Amino acid sequence: MTVLMPFIRLMKPHLWWVLFGSFLGLVTLLSSIGLLTLSGWFISATALAGVSVVSAQAFNYMTPGGGVRGFAIARTAGRYFERVTTHEATFRLLAQLRSWFYAHLEPLNPARLRHYRTADLLNRLITDINSLDNLYLRVLSPSLVALVTGILVSLFLGWVAPSLGTLLFVALLVSGLLIPMLGHKLGAVTGREMVGYASSLRLRTLSYVQGMAELHVYSALNQQQQELQQSQQTLLQAQLRMSLVSGVTAALMTLAAGLTTLLALMIGVNLVTTEQLSPAWLALVVFCVLASFEAVASLPLAYQYLGKTRAAAENLQEITSQRSDMLFPKESVLVTSPGEIQLDQVDFAYDATLVLQGVSIQVNPGEKVALVGHTGSGKSSIINLLSRFWQYQQGRVLVGGVAVESYPEQQLRDQMAVLSQPVQLFAGSIRSNLQLADPEATDEQMLELLEQLGMTEMLGDDGLNREVGEGGNRLSGGQRKRLGIARAMLKAAPILILDEPTEGLDIHTATQVMNAVFSYRPGQTLLIITHHLQGLDRYDQVIRLNQGRRLD
Numbered sequence: 001m002t003v004l005m006p007f008i009r010l011m012k013p014h015l016w017w018v019l020f021g022s023f024l025g026l027v028t029l030l031s032s033i034g035l036l037t038l039s040g041w042f043i044s045a046t047a048l049a050g051v052s053v054v055s056a057q058a059f060n061y062m063t064p065g066g067g068v069r070g071f072a073i074a075r076t077a078g079r080y081f082e083r084v085t086t087h088e089a090t091f092r093l094l095a096q097l098r099s100w101f102y103a104h105l106e107p108l109n110p111a112r113l114r115h116y117r118t119a120d121l122l123n124r125l126i127t128d129i130n131s132l133d134n135l136y137l138r139v140l141s142p143s144l145v146a147l148v149t150g151i152l153v154s155l156f157l158g159w160v161a162p163s164l165g166t167l168l169f170v171a172l173l174v175s176g177l178l179i180p181m182l183g184h185k186l187g188a189v190t191g192r193e194m195v196g197y198a199s200s201l202r203l204r205t206l207s208y209v210q211g212m213a214e215l216h217v218y219s220a221l222n223q224q225q226q227e228l229q230q231s232q233q234t235l236l237q238a239q240l241r242m243s244l245v246s247g248v249t250a251a252l253m254t255l256a257a258g259l260t261t262l263l264a265l266m267i268g269v270n271l272v273t274t275e276q277l278s279p280a281w282l283a284l285v286v287f288c289v290l291a292s293f294e295a296v297a298s299l300p301l302a303y304q305y306l307g308k309t310r311a312a313a314e315n316l317q318e319i320t321s322q323r324s325d326m327l328f329p330k331e332s333v334l335v336t337s338p339g340e341i342q343l344d345q346v347d348f349a350y351d352a353t354l355v356l357q358g359v360s361i362q363v364n365p366g367e368k369v370a371l372v373g374h375t376g377s378g379k380s381s382i383i384n385l386l387s388r389f390w391q392y393q394q395g396r397v398l399v400g401g402v403a404v405e406s407y408p409e410q411q412l413r414d415q416m417a418v419l420s421q422p423v424q425l426f427a428g429s430i431r432s433n434l435q436l437a438d439p440e441a442t443d444e445q446m447l448e449l450l451e452q453l454g455m456t457e458m459l460g461d462d463g464l465n466r467e468v469g470e471g472g473n474r475l476s477g478g479q480r481k482r483l484g485i486a487r488a489m490l491k492a493a494p495i496l497i498l499d500e501p502t503e504g505l506d507i508h509t510a511t512q513v514m515n516a517v518f519s520y521r522p523g524q525t526l527l528i529i530t531h532h533l534q535g536l537d538r539y540d541q542v543i544r545l546n547q548g549r550r551l552d
C-alpha cells in the first residue's frame with residue numbers, strides 16, 4: 001500500500017468530491033437493499049393479510065407501497081448522481097495527477113530522461129495515470145461504502161433478531177475481506193505483467209506506425225506485423241488469466257451469498273417456529289441478506305486489479321522520485337554584460353568519456369562567431385552547457401558575465417534564442433509555431449521576417465494560418481529548418497545561437513538566410529555552428545574544435 005500512499009494523498013484537494021460520491025453510493029446501495037427488503041416483506045405480508053377478509057381490509061397497503069416507490073426512485077436517482085459525481089471526482093484527480101507528473105517530468109529533461117523512450121514516457125503520462133482510476137473509483141470508495149453499508153444493514157437485522165445481525169455481519173466481513181484478498185493474490189502477478197505487456201504493445205504499435213514508410217522500403221512489414229501479433233497474443237493471454245480469476249471470485253461471492261441466505265432462512269424459520277419472528281418478516285430477512293451482498297460484490301474485481309494499479313503507480317514513481325541535477329536559484333541576477341559568452345577551461349562528459357576538454361571561449365557582446373569542427377567534436381554540447389541542459393564537470397561557463405548556475409531558469413532562457421538540431425515544430429499553424437518565441441509578435445513582424453528568409457512563397461493562400469502538420473511533416477526539410485530559424489530570430493534575446501542553420505539548404509537560400517541572420521538584430525551576439533567553411537570571413541571570430549579540444 002505504501003506505493004499508493006502518495007497517490008491517495010493527492011486526493012486531498014478533491015476530497016469533498018470523493019466523499020460526496022461515496023455518500024451517494026451509500027444512499028444508492030441502501031435504497032437498493034431497502035427496496036428488496038421492503039418488497040420481500042410487502043409481498044409476504046400482503047399474502048398473509050389476504051388470508052381473511054378482516055385482515056385484508058385492515059392491512060395498510062399505502063405506506064409500504066409508497067416506501068417501495070420511494071426506494072426505487074432514490075436508487076435510480078442516486079445511481080445517476082453517484083456516477084456523475086464519482087466520475088467528476090476521478091477526472092479531476094486524473095487531471096491533477098497528469099499535471100503533477102508532468103511537473104516532475106519536465107525538469108528531468110534531457111539529462112535524466114535520456115534512457116527513456118518518448119513513447120514510454122507518453123505511456124506513463126496517459127495509460128499508467130488512467131490505471132489509477134481503479135484506486136479511486138473501484139477500490140477506495142466502494143470499500144468505504146461496503147463497510148458502512150455492512151454495519152448499517154447488520155445493525156438493522158440485529159434489531160430484527162440479534163442472531164441474524166451477527167450472521168450477516170460475519171458473512172459480509174468474511175466475504176468482503178477473504179474473496180477480494182484471494183482475487184488480489186491470484187491477480188497480482190498477471191495484473192503487474194499486463195502493465196508491461198500493454199506498454200510494450202503500445203510502443204511496438206507506435207514505432208510500427210511511425211516507421212511504416214521505412215518498413216515498406218525494406219520489405220520488413222511482415223516481420224513487424226508478426227512481432228505485433230505476438231505482443232498482442234501475450235496481452236490477450238494475460239487478460240484471459242485475469243478473466244478466469246474474476247470468474248472464480250464472482251462464483252465464490254455468489255456461493256457465499258447463497259450460503260448466507262440459506263443459513264439466514266434456517267435461523268429465520270426457527271425464529272418463526274418459536275414465535276420470535278412474524279412469518280411476514282421471514283421474506284424480509286431473506287431478501288435483505290441477499291441484497292446486502294451487492295455491497296461487497298464488486299470488491300474482488302477491484303482488488304484483483306490492484307496489482308496492475310500498483311505497477312502503474314511504481315512506473316510513475318520511478319520518474320517522480322528523481323530529482324533534476326539542474327537546480328535553478330529563485331533570486332534573479334544582475335546581468336553585467338548582456339550578450340557575452342565565456343567558457344573557461346571547461347571539461348564535460350555525458351557519461352565516462354570526456355566530450356569537451358579544457359575548452360575556453362570568449363565571445364564579446366555583439367560579436368558574430370562561427371563554431372566549426374568535425375562531426376562529434378563537441379559543438380552542440382557547448383549549446384547544451386550554455387542552456388544548462390547538462391552540467392559540466394570542470395571550469396566555468398558564463399552568459400552575460402554571470403555563471404549559468406546563478407540564473408533562475410527563465411532569466412537564463414531570456415538571455416538566448418537557440419535553434420537546436422533537429423528543429424522541433426509543433427502541429428499547428430506557422431503563426432502558432434512562431435509565436436512560441438514571442439507571443440506578442442504581430443502578423444506584420446512575422447511576415448516581414450519570413451520574407452527576409454525567402455519563405456513568402458511557401459505560405460500559399462493560407463498565409464500564417466498554413467498548417468505545418470505533426471512535427472512539421474507537411475513542410476520540406478529546408479522549410480522546417482527556416483521556420484526554426486525564423487522562430488529563434490523572433491525572440492529578442494541578447495544572444496542568438498544557431499546549430500547548423502544552413503544544413504540542407506541550397507547555396508542561394510543559405511546565403512539569403514545568413515544575410516537575414518546577420519542583419520535582423522545588428523547588436524545581437526551570434527554563435528553559429530556550421531560545417532560550411534565558405535563565408536567564414538564575415539565572422540568576427542572562428543572557433544575550431546577537434547575531438548573536444550579547441551584548436552589554435
Ligand SMILES: Nc1ncnc2c1ncn2[C@@H]1O[C@H](COP(=O)(O)OP(=O)(O)OP(=O)(O)O)[C@@H](O)[C@H]1O
Binds near residue numbers: 114350355373376378
Ligand atoms: N545525449 C548524449 N549522450 C551521450 N553522448 C552524447 C550525447 N550527445 C552527444 N553525445 C556524444 O558527444 C560527442 C559530441 O557530440 P556533439 O553533438 O556535441 O558533436 P557535434 O560537434 O555537434 O557533432 P555534429 O557536427 O555531428 O552535430 C559525440 O561523440 C556524441 O556521440
